[in-house]
Amino acid sequence: MSIVLRVERLVRHFPLRGPAAWAARWRGAPPPAVRAVDGVSFAIAEGETLGLVGESGCGKSTVARCVLRLLDPTSGRIEFEGEDLAALRGDALRRRRERLQMVFQDPTASLNPRLSVRDMVEEPLRLHTRLAPRERQARVAEVLEEVGLGRELMDRYPHELSGGQRQRANIARAIATRPRLVVLDEPTSALDVSLRSRVILLLERLRERHALSYLFISHDLATVKYLAQRVAVMYLGSVVEEAPTTELFARPLHPYTRALIAAVPVPDPEARRERLVLSGEIPSPIAPRRGCPLRGRCPLEREACAAEPPLREVAPGHRVACHLV
Amino acid sequence: MEAAADIAEAAPPARGARFWRRLRRNRLSFAALWVLAAIALAALLAPWVAPFDPNLPDPEAPLAPPGWRHLLGTDLYGRDQLSRIIHAGRVNLLIAGGATLGALVLGAVLGAVAGYRGGWLDQVVMRATDSIMAFPAFVLAMGITAAIGNSLLNVAIAIGVTQVPSYVRLVRGEMLRVREMEYAEAARTVGNPDRRIVLVHLLPNCIPPLIVQATLAMGYAILTLAALSYLGLGIRPPQSEWGQMTAEGASEIVTGAWWLFLFPGLAIVVTVLAFNLLGDALRDLLDPRMRGL
Incomplete structure (x- = not known):
C-alpha cells in the first residue's frame, strides 16, 4: 500500500511574549514557548484511517493545522504524496489543497x-x-x-x-x-449522540467509495475504535503509543494508554477491568521537559524514567515510548 | 427544468422581509426613510419637480415673501427659492454621497488589509489614521479645500478624507474578529487565495456596522459641506448649495427677508436629522443582541 501522508519529527512551538520572555532573555535561558507539538511522526496509507487521540490540549489539533499548513510548523517534514508540504508556500501550496482537505470541529463556526x-x-x-x-x-x-x-x-x-x-x-x-486525504478534527464532538453515529457511518461509506485516507482526531475512544484502522495516542505534544486499533485496545502497553482505555465507561456493572489511574494534572507544556512526559503522574514510575524514552517497535506495527515495556 | 422549480419552491424565508418589518415598527425612523426618499427623488428629478427655473429671475417679484406663486418666496433677483433649494439638493446629496462612498471604499480596503495582514502594514495604516484623527475634522476639511481649491470634486475629497479614519478603524476591528472565525480557516483550507478570503469570506461579514456608520456619516457630510460653503470654502456661486444659500440669506436678514436663510437652513436640518434617525435605527436593528425583539 502506498503512503499518502508521512509526518516526520513535526515540531510546533508557540513562543511566549511579554515579561516571561524578557526575563528568559535576560538570564540567557532558551526563549520560553508552549511546546504544543514536540516531535511527532506518523504515516497514513492510502485508504487508511489513522486515529489520533489524546486529552484536550495534548496538541492533536495543532498537528492537524500543521498538516494543512494553517499553521507553519517550527520544524519537521510533512510529506504528502511524496512532496514536503512544510517547504511549500504561496500558490504551490494552495494548489495542493485540492487533494488535502479538512472537516472542522464546529459545524456552525466553520461555515461562512x-x-x-x-x-x-x-x-x-x-x-x-x-x-x-x-x-x-x-x-x-x-x-x-x-x-x-x-x-x-x-x-x-x-x-x-x-x-x-x-x-x-x-x-x-x-x-x-475528490481529495486523497481528509483531516477530521473531532467532526462529531459538537453533534448530539443520535447524529454522531450517522455522521460516522457516512464518513466510513465515503472512505470506502473514494479510497480516501483519514487523519481522524478525537478524544472519543469509542468512535476511534470504530473508524480507525490504526491509532496513535498523543500526550503532551508527543506520540506515546501507536498500534493497529484491535491490538491497541486488546493490549495497550503505555501506562497513559492504559489509563485512557480504563477511563472509558462500559455499560456493564459486572465488568471487571484493570484500573490504572494517573495522579495529578497534565503538566504545563511551557516547562522544559526532562525524561518521560508522564513522569510524576505515572504509578509505575522507575528511576529509568528520568531519561526520555524512545518510540520503539515492540511488536509488528506496535510502537511504544516507555522504558517499562 | 424540474429541479429548478423544486429549488425555487423551497426558497428560504427571506431575511430582507423580516428586516423590513422590524424597520417599519420603528415609526420615527420609518418616517425618516420616507423623508430621505422624497428628498433624493426631488433631487434626482429636479428639472421636472421644481416649479421654476432656479436661475430665472422673476422681475415682478424680487424679495417676495412666501406666497401662492412662490411657495418659499424669492431672492433679491426674484429667483424662486423652492426651485433653488431643490436644485441645490442635487449638489448636496452628490457631494455628500460621493464623499461617503469614496471614504467607505477606501477605508474598508485599508482597514481590511491592515486587520487581516497585521504587522508593519497594520502599524503604518493605523498610525496614518491616528494622525488624520488628531485634527478636528472640520478644520482638516477647511485646510484641504483651502490648499487644493474648492471645486465640486475637491470639496468631496476634503470631506471624504476626514471620514476615512472612522471606516478604517471600524473595518480593522471587525477583521480582527472575523479572521479568527473557523470559517476563515475553512476558506484557507479549501484553497482560497488571500485576496478572495478577504473579499468574499471576511469583508461581507463586516458589513452591518459599516451601513450604520455610512448612514450617520451622510448626515455629517452634509453638515460639513454646508458649513464649508457658509464660510465660502465650499461651493461657490453660480452653483448653489444649502449652506451657501443660508449664508446668502443671512446677509439679507437686515432687509427683513427671513425666508431666505430659514428655508435652506431647514433643508439642512431635516436632511441631517433624517440620516441620523435612520442610522440610529439601523444600528439598533443590525445589532445581533437585538435580534428577535
Missing part, C-alpha cells in the same frame, strides 16, 4: 454565514478545477446527494440548517474536489 450550501460546495471546484458551470453544478448536486443533503437544501444558508445538516455540508465541501 453569507454563503449558501451551493456556493460553499461549489467554491473548491471553482478554485481547483476547470469544470464548466453546468458540470460544476452537476458535481455539487452529486456530492450533496452523497452526503445525504437533499436538493431542497442547496440554496439554504447555514443558519437555516440543523447541526447535522451543517456538518454534512462541511463534509460535502471537503470531498467536492
Whole structure:
C-alpha cells in the first residue's frame, strides 16, 4: 500500500511574549514557548484511517493545522504524496489543497454565514478545477446527494440548517474536489449522540467509495475504535503509543494508554477491568521537559524514567515510548 | 427544468422581509426613510419637480415673501427659492454621497488589509489614521479645500478624507474578529487565495456596522459641506448649495427677508436629522443582541 501522508519529527512551538520572555532573555535561558507539538511522526496509507487521540490540549489539533499548513510548523517534514508540504508556500501550496482537505470541529463556526450550501460546495471546484458551470453544478448536486443533503437544501444558508445538516455540508465541501486525504478534527464532538453515529457511518461509506485516507482526531475512544484502522495516542505534544486499533485496545502497553482505555465507561456493572489511574494534572507544556512526559503522574514510575524514552517497535506495527515495556 | 422549480419552491424565508418589518415598527425612523426618499427623488428629478427655473429671475417679484406663486418666496433677483433649494439638493446629496462612498471604499480596503495582514502594514495604516484623527475634522476639511481649491470634486475629497479614519478603524476591528472565525480557516483550507478570503469570506461579514456608520456619516457630510460653503470654502456661486444659500440669506436678514436663510437652513436640518434617525435605527436593528425583539 502506498503512503499518502508521512509526518516526520513535526515540531510546533508557540513562543511566549511579554515579561516571561524578557526575563528568559535576560538570564540567557532558551526563549520560553508552549511546546504544543514536540516531535511527532506518523504515516497514513492510502485508504487508511489513522486515529489520533489524546486529552484536550495534548496538541492533536495543532498537528492537524500543521498538516494543512494553517499553521507553519517550527520544524519537521510533512510529506504528502511524496512532496514536503512544510517547504511549500504561496500558490504551490494552495494548489495542493485540492487533494488535502479538512472537516472542522464546529459545524456552525466553520461555515461562512453569507454563503449558501451551493456556493460553499461549489467554491473548491471553482478554485481547483476547470469544470464548466453546468458540470460544476452537476458535481455539487452529486456530492450533496452523497452526503445525504437533499436538493431542497442547496440554496439554504447555514443558519437555516440543523447541526447535522451543517456538518454534512462541511463534509460535502471537503470531498467536492475528490481529495486523497481528509483531516477530521473531532467532526462529531459538537453533534448530539443520535447524529454522531450517522455522521460516522457516512464518513466510513465515503472512505470506502473514494479510497480516501483519514487523519481522524478525537478524544472519543469509542468512535476511534470504530473508524480507525490504526491509532496513535498523543500526550503532551508527543506520540506515546501507536498500534493497529484491535491490538491497541486488546493490549495497550503505555501506562497513559492504559489509563485512557480504563477511563472509558462500559455499560456493564459486572465488568471487571484493570484500573490504572494517573495522579495529578497534565503538566504545563511551557516547562522544559526532562525524561518521560508522564513522569510524576505515572504509578509505575522507575528511576529509568528520568531519561526520555524512545518510540520503539515492540511488536509488528506496535510502537511504544516507555522504558517499562 | 424540474429541479429548478423544486429549488425555487423551497426558497428560504427571506431575511430582507423580516428586516423590513422590524424597520417599519420603528415609526420615527420609518418616517425618516420616507423623508430621505422624497428628498433624493426631488433631487434626482429636479428639472421636472421644481416649479421654476432656479436661475430665472422673476422681475415682478424680487424679495417676495412666501406666497401662492412662490411657495418659499424669492431672492433679491426674484429667483424662486423652492426651485433653488431643490436644485441645490442635487449638489448636496452628490457631494455628500460621493464623499461617503469614496471614504467607505477606501477605508474598508485599508482597514481590511491592515486587520487581516497585521504587522508593519497594520502599524503604518493605523498610525496614518491616528494622525488624520488628531485634527478636528472640520478644520482638516477647511485646510484641504483651502490648499487644493474648492471645486465640486475637491470639496468631496476634503470631506471624504476626514471620514476615512472612522471606516478604517471600524473595518480593522471587525477583521480582527472575523479572521479568527473557523470559517476563515475553512476558506484557507479549501484553497482560497488571500485576496478572495478577504473579499468574499471576511469583508461581507463586516458589513452591518459599516451601513450604520455610512448612514450617520451622510448626515455629517452634509453638515460639513454646508458649513464649508457658509464660510465660502465650499461651493461657490453660480452653483448653489444649502449652506451657501443660508449664508446668502443671512446677509439679507437686515432687509427683513427671513425666508431666505430659514428655508435652506431647514433643508439642512431635516436632511441631517433624517440620516441620523435612520442610522440610529439601523444600528439598533443590525445589532445581533437585538435580534428577535
